[in-house]
Amino acid sequence: MIAEIVVSVLLVLGGFFGLVGSYGLVKLPDPMTRLHAPTKSATLGVGAVLIASLIWFPARHGVLTWHELLITLFLFLTAPVTGYFIAKAHMHLGWSRDELPRPAPGKDWATFCDPDKASLVDRRAGD
Amino acid sequence: MIRRLFPHPWLSVTLVLVWMLLVNRWAVGSLVFATIIGVVVPLITAPYWPGPHGYSKPHKIPAYLAVVLWDIAKANFTVARIVLFMPRRALQPAWIAVPLDLRRPEAITALAATITLTPGTVSCDLSEDGRALLVHAMHAPEPEAVLDEIKTRYEARLKEIFE
Numbered sequence: 001m002i003a004e005i006v007v008s009v010l011l012v013l014g015g016f017f018g019l020v021g022s023y024g025l026v027k028l029p030d031p032m033t034r035l036h037a038p039t040k041s042a043t044l045g046v047g048a049v050l051i052a053s054l055i056w057f058p059a060r061h062g063v064l065t066w067h068e069l070l071i072t073l074f075l076f077l078t079a080p081v082t083g084y085f086i087a088k089a090h091m092h093l094g095w096s097r098d099e100l101p102r103p104a105p106g107k108d109w110a111t112f113c114d115p116d117k118a119s120l121v122d123r124r125a126g127d
Numbered sequence: 128m129i130r131r132l133f134p135h136p137w138l139s140v141t142l143v144l145v146w147m148l149l150v151n152r153w154a155v156g157s158l159v160f161a162t163i164i165g166v167v168v169p170l171i172t173a174p175y176w177p178g179p180h181g182y183s184k185p186h187k188i189p190a191y192l193a194v195v196l197w198d199i200a201k202a203n204f205t206v207a208r209i210v211l212f213m214p215r216r217a218l219q220p221a222w223i224a225v226p227l228d229l230r231r232p233e234a235i236t237a238l239a240a241t242i243t244l245t246p247g248t249v250s251c252d253l254s255e256d257g258r259a260l261l262v263h264a265m266h267a268p269e270p271e272a273v274l275d276e277i278k279t280r281y282e283a284r285l286k287e288i289f290e
Contacts (some may be wrong), residue, residue, distance in 0.1 A: 017203055024210040028265075033220050035249055036265040040235070043244065044203035066148040069249055072144070080243035087251035087263065100261065101224040105252030111257045 003059035010052035015043030031090045039083050045074060132166065137182065139165035176233075187288050190258050194284070198245045206247055209266050219266045221267040222246075223274055225260040227283060234289035235260070248273060 019062045024037020050068040088111050089099055091100070133139050146161035147153075182188070207217070229235050239250040239260060247265040254261070267273045 017205040017207065020207045020210055024206070025216070027210060029215050029218065030220075031267050032249075032263050033218065035263075036206060036247055039243060039249065040199075040202050040206040040247070043199055047199075052184050066151055070145065070148050070201070076244060080240040083243045083249050084239070084251065087249060088287075091251060099222075101222050102262070103224050103226075103259035107254055107256060107259075109261055110255050 003055055005055050006041070007052045007059075010048045014048035014052065014117070015111065016046045020048065021045060033089075035086055039079055043075065043079060047072060048116055133169065134177065135169040136168045137185065142168055164170055167233075182288055183286050183290060187284065191284050191288060194280070195241055195245065198280075202245050202247065209225070209247070210248045213266070218266055220267050221270045223262045223264055223267070223270045223275075225262055225277055226255075227258055228278075229261060229286055229289065231289050232257075234285050237289075238277075238282055238285055240279060241285075245281075248277070 022042070024059050025034055028034045028037055050071055054065070054068045091109075091111055097108065100109065103109060143158075143165040145159040147157060149159075162211055174227050227235060227238075231237060235253065235257065239253070242248050242250040242260070242262055247267070249265075251263050251265045252261040253259070256268040262273070262277070264270065264273050
């Protein structure tokens with residue numbers, strides 16, 4: 001009974017945050033701000049559903065599953081990478097270099113750099 | 128010898144744990160296979176992990192994860208409030224250049240991921256020399272405050288863990 005109430009609350013919460021994330025996609029004014037709504041609200045939305053699942057199966061069927069933890073882990077590993085790629089693509093399409101702050105005078109962001117230049121990692125290894 | 132066989136002990140432990148969780152039921156056979164993966168994968172990927180590795184203070188990782196998870200939960204409410212109630216015109220997005228004290232690629236990656244997952248900020252790019260991160264804030268009336276939070280709340284802790 002208690003488990004059912006907790007699971008229901010979590011599912012409603014998850015649905016709510018999923019909805020807010022989708023609504024944010026429509027409402028926010030430009031691609032960069034739109035990127036924020038799904039990466040954030042969706043994490044708690046999915047998280048709530050996963051915790052609900054983590055409680056439901058042991059309570060109902062008596063089997064403990066760990067897959068939900070792995071889904072959380074993989075989600076947290078992949079969400080930033082997706083955001084990173086979308087941001088980079090958008091920086092090339094929608095922004096000029098002068099609109100962005102410079103990392104340091106005379107320096108530039110990696111995405112605007114000459115691709116033939118030695119990368120950060122290559123130089124590290126050479127040190 | 129041990130160091131040669133396990134160039135990344137933490138990676139090995141993580142791989143074994145993840146494999147066991149994927150299998151999702153206890154069996155010795157799975158543990159054997161998990162151990163093989165835990166040994167072989169770090170050996171094969173060793174060339175892609177240049178420079179020093181390991182952590183200087185691994186016992187601080189759980190506290191850091193707790194802080195980040197708590198902030199993610201908070202971030203969701205903040206972003207939900209902005210999405211639902213803030214009129215479009217009141218929104219003040221900002222680009223912020225964050226100068227980095229961290230030098231190790233692993234630490235910078237962890238910081239970039241943290242920034243993307245927490246309150247209203249997304250990390251977008253690294254500078255060509257790896258000394259600064261470009262961060263986009265969804266609503267930042269005071270960009271300095273955001274910068275300050277990133278530096279003190281996350282970067283300082285990561286620096287302790289990694290360097």
